[in-house]
Amino acid sequence: MKLSGLRRRRLLGSLRVLRPSIEALMQLKSLGRLAPALLVTFFLLDFKAYGQTDTNWHIEVVDSGGGKGAGAYSSLAIDRLGNLHLVYSDFAAATLRYAFRAKGEKHWDKTTVDAAGGSFEGIAVDSDGRPHVAYNSPKQAGLRYARWNGKQWDKFVIDAAKTNRQISIQLDSHNYPHISYYQELYSDGRAARSLKYAYFDGVTWYVQTVDHRSGTGAWNSLALDHEEHPHISYSISSGYLGFASGNQTVWNRGLADFVDAKGKRILDGDNSLAIGADGAPRIAYVNTTDRTVNFSRQDKNGWHPEIIDSLVATGADADRVALKLDRNGLPQVIYYDSGLGSLKFAFRDSKGWHTETIDNGNGGQFASLSLNEDFEPYVSYYTTGGSELRLAHRLPFNAAPKQ
Numbered sequence: 001m002k003l004s005g006l007r008r009r010r011l012l013g014s015l016r017v018l019r020p021s022i023e024a025l026m027q028l029k030s031l032g033r034l035a036p037a038l039l040v041t042f043f044l045l046d047f048k049a050y051g052q053t054d055t056n057w058h059i060e061v062v063d064s065g066g067g068k069g070a071g072a073y074s075s076l077a078i079d080r081l082g083n084l085h086l087v088y089s090d091f092a093a094a095t096l097r098y099a100f101r102a103k104g105e106k107h108w109d110k111t112t113v114d115a116a117g118g119s120f121e122g123i124a125v126d127s128d129g130r131p132h133v134a135y136n137s138p139k140q141a142g143l144r145y146a147r148w149n150g151k152q153w154d155k156f157v158i159d160a161a162k163t164n165r166q167i168s169i170q171l172d173s174h175n176y177p178h179i180s181y182y183q184e185l186y187s188d189g190r191a192a193r194s195l196k197y198a199y200f201d202g203v204t205w206y207v208q209t210v211d212h213r214s215g216t217g218a219w220n221s222l223a224l225d226h227e228e229h230p231h232i233s234y235s236i237s238s239g240y241l242g243f244a245s246g247n248q249t250v251w252n253r254g255l256a257d258f259v260d261a262k263g264k265r266i267l268d269g270d271n272s273l274a275i276g277a278d279g280a281p282r283i284a285y286v287n288t289t290d291r292t293v294n295f296s297r298q299d300k301n302g303w304h305p306e307i308i309d310s311l312v313a314t315g316a317d318a319d320r321v322a323l324k325l326d327r328n329g330l331p332q333v334i335y336y337d338s339g340l341g342s343l344k345f346a347f348r349d350s351k352g353w354h355t356e357t358i359d360n361g362n363g364g365q366f367a368s369l370s371l372n373e374d375f376e377p378y379v380s381y382y383t384t385g386g387s388e389l390r391l392a393h394r395l396p397f398n399a400a401p402k403q
Helices: 005-026 034-051
Strands: 057-063 072-078 084-089 096-101 109-114 119-125 131-136 143-148 153-159 162-171 177-185 191-200 205-211 216-224 230-236 240-246 251-257 268-275 281-287 292-299 302-310 321-325 331-337 342-349 352-359 363-371 377-383 388-394
Touching (some): 057 096, 057 352, 072 377, 084 119, 084 131, 084 377, 084 388, 096 131, 109 143, 109 153, 131 162, 131 177, 153 177, 153 191, 153 205, 177 216, 191 230, 191 240, 205 216, 205 230, 205 240, 230 281, 240 268, 240 281, 251 281, 251 292, 251 302, 268 321, 281 321, 281 331, 292 331, 302 331, 302 342, 302 352, 321 363, 331 363, 331 377, 342 377, 352 363, 352 377
Parallel strands (some): 072 363, 162 216, 191 216
Antiparallel strands (some): 057 388, 072 084, 084 096, 119 131, 143 153, 162 177, 191 205, 216 230, 230 240, 240 251, 281 292, 292 302, 342 352, 377 388
16 A cells, blocks of 8 residues: 655654654563554554544535635634624635624625735634734735725725735724734845734834844744833844734834753744733744744743644645634634644643644644633634634533543
């Protein structure tokens, strides 16, 4: 029997994860003839754990895409009434689409935001339930912004420079947008590769460079604190995770992740930022060096990182991580392990971190997380298995989740 390339990579990845435990078991010579049988049993049980999908999750198809790969770069938001808003494009980024579903309904209404396409888009919903979308254009230079006025999409170019990679958008109490993004090129064609920030004050758009250093901000995440000051977590190509706080005129930059005790750089990938009720930032991020998903919280003594889970493979554009805080300020995190082809969910309580598998059918790329008014998680994502956009909803936490 021949294994496909993907199945072979997933099997080898699982063996790499299990190798330390297998070697330890084989060294127990006192087991004698029982060792091989226990080894096989151990492997099957552990491999099954990587292959199962947790029944706490309900999964549905939002857009099958007609074989064009609908759901790439999806971004999900839930408004204060519980309505779902989704923005996404096909895998070629040829068309930027928007989908809406009212709370309690099953039907999705879909429309085109920009026929010229979009990539790495982000969505936020204002207090009137109207969506705001920030995105890159694959055909035209410039940071793009679109808002629904109740009848049609109003579209603007905020920054004419060539942009690419991650975009993060938030709305303040006046429903004005704030956007963090990555500038790829200067207007003269020179490489910029730097983190930028734009905001609207009701009259004028303002554009700032947060970090001028080359290789900053390809992965970034924006959050506003209670005074509506912006904070951004972002990747640095030299091998660190950056963190910047601003007051609309000055940015204070630092590091949220350092070299380890052996002096090894931590090469960070995607990251997601949230500000707690106490004003302290929390970041979930991917450590591509050690292949782990991490969580870190800042206080007066600095940053306090902890490992959520280990990954078989990571580093691709589709390998996302997203963080939200529940009503008690506890983190909920979703992330994709491309080595296993699995989308996972993790939450923390007084006993530590707990993980669940949402989808293991090569589904979970470009995942986005949002919580409803009851703090129940909803996740949008793309699946190569069906080349479609899916939505997963976790059933209420009315019983101890399965481990």
